Amino acid sequence: MYVINLIYTASLERIDDALEAHRAFLAEQFEAGVFVAAGPKVPRDGGIILAVRIEREKLDAILATDPFAVQMLARYEVTEFKTTRLAPGLNLPMPA
Numbered sequence: 001m002y003v004i005n006l007i008y009t010a011s012l013e014r015i016d017d018a019l020e021a022h023r024a025f026l027a028e029q030f031e032a033g034v035f036v037a038a039g040p041k042v043p044r045d046g047g048i049i050l051a052v053r054i055e056r057e058k059l060d061a062i063l064a065t066d067p068f069a070v071q072m073l074a075r076y077e078v079t080e081f082k083t084t085r086l087a088p089g090l091n092l093p094m095p096a
Helices: 012-031 056-063
Strands: 002-008 035-040 046-051 074-080
Touching: 002 056, 012 035, 056 074
Parallel strands: none
Antiparallel strands: 002 046, 002 074, 035 046
16 A cells, blocks of 8 residues: 655646646546545645555556646656555455
């Protein structure tokens, strides 16, 4: 599993201009089963995405297609961790 920390490098005005395209990108990855959670940080200086069941190289290639990356509006910090425990009722894909 990966925690992806998006850090905005542009003004919120420029972020908002690209937001619809970024949300379409997110929707594609949710549909593909790669992303399982996403949302803005508080305060709004970036966002967080959780990704599962993907190799790091493939994840990096996907992130490079995010409109925020293409337009150089954000940078990404990716942290991988091994999910070994989930709260009761939380249904996230576990690694094989």
